[in-house]
Structures are given as C-alpha cells and as structure tokens.
Amino acid sequence: MSLDWDEAQSRWIIRTNRGDAFTAQFVGIGTGPLHVPKLPGIPGIERFMGYSFHTSRWDYDYTGGDPSGLLMEKLADKRVGIIGTGATSVQCVPHLARACKELYVFQRTPSSVDVRANAPIDPDWFSGIATPGWQQRWLENFTANQAGGSANEDLVQDGWTDLSRRIREKVLLLPREQRTPQNMLAAFEDSDFEKMEEIRARVDSIVEDRETAARLKAWYRQLCKRPCFHDTYLQAFNTAGTHLVDTDGKGLDEVTERGVVVAGKEYVLDCIIYASGFEVGTAYKRRAGFDLTGRDGIKLSDYWSEGMRTKHGIHVHGFPNVFFVQPTQGANLISNVPHNLTEAARTIALMVRHARANGFRQIEVTKDAEERWIELLLTGAGRMIGSPDCTPGYYNNEGREPGPAARLNVGHPAGASAYFKYIDGWRNSGQFEGVQFR
Numbered sequence: 001m002s003l004d005w006d007e008a009q010s011r012w013i014i015r016t017n018r019g020d021a022f023t024a025q026f027v028g029i030g031t032g033p034l035h036v037p038k039l040p041g042i043p044g045i046e047r048f049m050g051y052s053f054h055t056s057r058w059d060y061d062y063t064g065g066d067p068s069g070l071l072m073e074k075l076a077d078k079r080v081g082i083i084g085t086g087a088t089s090v091q092c093v094p095h096l097a098r099a100c101k102e103l104y105v106f107q108r109t110p111s112s113v114d115v116r117a118n119a120p121i122d123p124d125w126f127s128g129i130a131t132p133g134w135q136q137r138w139l140e141n142f143t144a145n146q147a148g149g150s151a152n153e154d155l156v157q158d159g160w161t162d163l164s165r166r167i168r169e170k171v172l173l174l175p176r177e178q179r180t181p182q183n184m185l186a187a188f189e190d191s192d193f194e195k196m197e198e199i200r201a202r203v204d205s206i207v208e209d210r211e212t213a214a215r216l217k218a219w220y221r222q223l224c225k226r227p228c229f230h231d232t233y234l235q236a237f238n239t240a241g242t243h244l245v246d247t248d249g250k251g252l253d254e255v256t257e258r259g260v261v262v263a264g265k266e267y268v269l270d271c272i273i274y275a276s277g278f279e280v281g282t283a284y285k286r287r288a289g290f291d292l293t294g295r296d297g298i299k300l301s302d303y304w305s306e307g308m309r310t311k312h313g314i315h316v317h318g319f320p321n322v323f324f325v326q327p328t329q330g331a332n333l334i335s336n337v338p339h340n341l342t343e344a345a346r347t348i349a350l351m352v353r354h355a356r357a358n359g360f361r362q363i364e365v366t367k368d369a370e371e372r373w374i375e376l377l378l379t380g381a382g383r384m385i386g387s388p389d390c391t392p393g394y395y396n397n398e399g400r401e402p403g404p405a406a407r408l409n410v411g412h413p414a415g416a417s418a419y420f421k422y423i424d425g426w427r428n429s430g431q432f433e434g435v436q437f438r
C-alpha cells in the first residue's frame with residue numbers, strides 16, 4: 001500500500017495491495033494506536049511444537065466457543081499457558097479457566113484489578129442528565145478528572161475517576177493556605193496508596209490460596225500500569241486446574257519444544273496463548289504498514305526518522321491535505337482515546353469546510369509553525385501516565401529511557417484538558433494560525 005502526493009492535481013493517489021488506485025483531495029489517517037500484535041522476545045519462541053497464537057488472532061477452530069463467550073469446549077483436554085497478565089489477559093483468563101483442563105497463567109507483573117460492576121443505566125437518572133450537550137460535558141469531565149485536569153465534580157463516577165475524587169476530597173479538607181504543590185502531591189500519594197490498598201485487600205477477599213493471592217497483588221501506583229476492572233478475573237484463580245506462575249518480575253526463561261521454562265522448571269503445554277499486547281511507539285511506517293510520499297518526493301519515514309514532527313499531531317509540513325487522527329503531539333494518550341479522535345475529527349472537518357467554501361485546493365502547516373509546536377511540546381513532561389520508575393509496561397516504554405524519537409511522543413505541556421480547550425479556540429477562531437490554505 002502507498003500514498004503519493006500529486007502536486008499538479010492537488011490529490012493523493014492511494015494504491016492498495018489489491019491493485020486499487022484511488023485519488024482523494026483529503027485523507028484522514030486513522031490506522032490506530034495499538035493494533036500491531038507484539039510477541040515477547042523470549043528465546044526459543046519459534047521452537048514450540050504445540051499450538052500457539054496471539055490473543056488478537058484467537059483461533060476458535062482450535063479452542064471451540066465463539067466471541068459471545070460460549071464455552072471453549074475443545075480445550076477440555078488441553079494444558080494451556082497464557083503469557084501476560086495485562087488488560088487483554090484479564091479478559092481472557094476467566095473464560096480459559098472455565099474451559100481448560102489445566103491453565104497456567106504466566107505473570108511478569110500483576111495488573112491492579114478493581115471492581116467493574118457494570119449495570120444497566122437507570123432511565124430516570126439518564127433523563128435527568130440528558131440535556132443538550134450532555135455527552136460533551138461527560139467527555140470533558142472524564143478527562144478533567146482522569147488526566148490531571150481541575151474538575152470540581154465527578155460526573156462519571158467510575159473506577160478510573162475514583163482516584164481523582166479521593167485526591168480532591170483530601171485537598172478540600174486542607175485549609176486554603178495549605179493547598180501547596182507539596183501538600184497536593186502528598187494528597188495524591190495518600191489517595192493512591194489508599195486506593196491500591198483496597199485493590200490489594202480485594203485480592204485477599206477473593207483468592208483462596210494465600211500464596212497465589214500474595215502474588216496477584218500490585219505494589220505500584222495505580223497509573224503505573226493500565227488499571228484493570230473485572231468481576232471474575234481474580235475468582236478464576238479459585239478454579240481447580242488454574243495455576244498462577246509468577247516469574248518475580250523477570251518473565252520467562254525460554255520456550256522449548258514442549259512448553260515454557262520459568263526459574264529452571266519446564267511447564268509442558270499443548271497450547272501457548274500470547275497475551276503480550278501490541279506495539280506502541282514503534283516507527284510509524286512499521287505500524288501502519290505503508291509510507292507516504294509527500295511534496296518533492298519526501299518520504300514520511302525519512303521526515304520522521306528521528307521522531308514524529310507535526311502540529312497538533314494532525315498536520316505535517318510537506319504533506320498537504322493529509323490529517324493524522326491520533327493522540328500523540330495533541331492531548332496525548334488519555335484513557336478515553338475516542339475523545340482524542342472526536343476532537344481531531346472536529347478540527348479536520350472545520351478546516352476542510354473552510355477550504356471548500358473558499359475554493360482552496362491545499363491545506364498545509366508551515367515549517368515554522370510545526371517547529372514552534374514541537375518546541376512547545378518539549379517544554380513539559382507531557383504525559384499523565386507512566387513514569388520511568390514504574391514497573392515496566394507500555395505506559396513507560398518498558399521502563400527504558402526514551403530514545404531521541406520517543407522523546408517526541410508527548411502531548412501538550414499543560415495536559416489533555418488544556419489541549420482540548422486550546423484546540424477548540426484555535427479551530428473556531430477562523431484563523432487556523434500556522435496552517436496555509438492555497
């Protein structure tokens with residue numbers, strides 16, 4: 001697949017691996033943040049003689065069952081190992097525990113698993129809140145609560161916003177003159193510890209085997225790793241035949257022809273399921289699977305060889321009329337990615353409307369505006385989750401120092417809510433500062 005800019009026609013030529021060639025004046029690229037499966041770099045992974053697959057390529061022919069949750073009856077005589085205990089594994093393990101003869105859950109770091117408690121929406125309550133604009137208010141309130149904004153109330157009241165609700169309550173207990181950055185940080189640390197203690201106590205109250213319960217407890221700040229919410233994950237470890245194999249933060253030693261080895265012990269398996277997640281922050285071309293050729297033949301992969309360069313995460317100089325619909329270099333990764341996508345869509349729609357209404361054929365960010373945006377991004381920490389001192393995971397680049405390219409995977413220095421406010425003003429001013437219409 002390829003996208004090539006045709007300057008004479010002011011059009012993109014899009015070729016697919018099926019032999020298609022489309023032309024389009026404007027292109028939105030929404031190839032996703034987490035859609036390329038990642039396998040763990042365990043020695044010997046190619047040697048396994050049993051059956052194996054990644055969770056994103058679930059093989060119901062092998063397991064039986066279906067996506068609606070029907071029992072995977074073909075696993076009844078199988079010894080299955082699942083590698084990883086992140087957000088995907090937490091959803092798979094309860095189903096596997098019901099179905100497998102033996103299930104081995106290989107854990108590097110436990111997820112924090114809080115109550116989910118999904119319930120039907122009360123129509124009376126909903127009719128009370130559903131005044132015009134309610135959805136936008138909810139979106140903004142969630143982000144303000146969850147991504148370090150300054151919400152005064154919590155409309156959402158879910159597990160994600162619980163932490164900020166607690167912090168706010170603690171801060172409000174302080175006399176105004178004592179609301180210093182130091183005391184705010186202390187309120188955050190106290191709330192986080194309190195919250196994580198509850199999550200750890202929940203493990204004890206559910207998991208019967210003491211040793212297993214101890215191993216399932218997360219000893220880090222809640223937003224170090226992607227928080228999970230599930231009402232049957234921990235219970236699965238009470239199922240006969242389900243075994244937690246904790247690797248003490250080290251991961252597996254190796255994969256063999258017959259199974260996997262942890263701390264020198266081999267676990268013989270019929271099937272290995274890799275719940276090892278998705279690529280985050282790898283080179284754009286690698287994840288999207290195609291390159292863009294912009295004005296004067298410049299390749300996007302070359303232009304971004306030392307990291308992403310955009311204005312607002314949307315526009316790239318030299319690549320007119322193409323819009324990237326994604327969070328990085330805008331509000332950055334928040335827990336409600338569709339909020340990022342909706343805002344990007346609004347921005348793009350207004351620009352395209354402006355171009356069409358005024359007979360412009362091209363929309364392009366200036367080099368100077370792009371540079372100034374990058375400079376602004378680099379003035380802040382730009383991230384609301386993950387930290388180098390957290391346990392390794394995709395939130396913090398697996399605990400490694402960010403390289404020159406990764407240092408540009410940031411968002412607005414003042415945070416997500418500030419970015420959304422800023423971009424609303426930018427697009428509605430009618431000026432589209434830094435972007436040229438020709």
Ligand SMILES: Cc1cc2nc3c(=O)[nH]c(=O)nc-3n(C[C@H](O)[C@H](O)[C@H](O)COP(=O)(O)OP(=O)(O)OC[C@H]3O[C@@H](n4cnc5c(N)ncnc54)[C@H](O)[C@@H]3O)c2cc1C
Nearest residue numbers: 030031032033034035087088278288289290335336337338
């Ligand atoms: C385990 C897990 C948990 C998550 N939890 C959350 C969460 O709690 N909140 C949240 O907001 N987000 C979460 N996400 C992120 C989630 O992926 C995004 O929120 C959302 O799916 C992004 O939508 P998107 O349309 O940008 O990308 P996607 O839904 O990934 O869609 C991108 C599409 O582009 C297609 N594509 C890519 N390259 C090409 C190509 N070359 N040609 C043709 N098609 C292509 C892909 O196949 C895919 O269909 C989670 C993701 C995972 C994996």
